[in-house]
Amino acid sequence: MIPLRDITPSRTAPVLNETDGNWGKHKPQLKNDFNSHCGYCHSYDGYKHTYFEVDHFVPKSVIIKNGWDIPSARYNNLVYSCKFCNNKKLSKWTTNSHIVYNDGTTGFVDPCDASYDTLFYRTTDGAIRPDANSDLAKWMYKVAFKFDERERAIIVLWNMNRLRQIIDGLIVELNTYGIGSTDYNTIKLKLGEYALKYYIFHKELIEFYEQ
C-alpha cells in the first residue's frame, strides 16, 4: 500500500503577526511548512496547473457565525491548499466546536496531524483511496474533497512528482560518472525513459487544464 504522502507537514511558530486580519501574508511560511504540497490531496505546487491558496481549517464563516475567538490570521488554523481542495471544502464544518474537528463519522483531521496519513492511501497508479474501515475517511473523500471527481488529475500529478524526484536523482548520479563511460550511458538511457514518461504526463496535465 502506497502512503498518501511522503512527509507530514508541520507548522513552525508564526514569524508574522496573527492579529491584523491579514492571513495571506503567511503564505510563504505556510508553503514552506507544507513542503510545497497541498495539505489535503498532497499535490505538488510546482506545475502551475492551479493556484495554491491559504485555507482556514476551521472555516472563517463558521468562526464568525459562532463568535469563536480565532483571529482570521491565526497561523495554527491555516492550511496550504490547492484551489480544488479549498473550493470543495468551503464552509463545511460538522461539529459545533472549534476544538473538536470531527465526530468520527463526519468532519476533518488537521493535515499536520500524523493521523491524517492513516485516513487515506494510494493505489499503485497514484489514485487516492479512503481507509475502508473509516467512515470519517470516506466522508472526507466523497463529501468534503470529492477526490473521486478529479481522480485522473490526482494520478497525473502524483506520477509527475514521483518522476520529477527520480529524474532529479538520476541527473545527480549521471554527473558523478565520466561522459561516455558505461555507467554514464546506462543512466542516460534510464533518464531518457523517465523523461519520456514525465513528458507524456505533463502533456496530459496541460491538455486537462486547457479544457
Ligand SMILES: [Zn+2]
Ligand atoms: Zn489539494
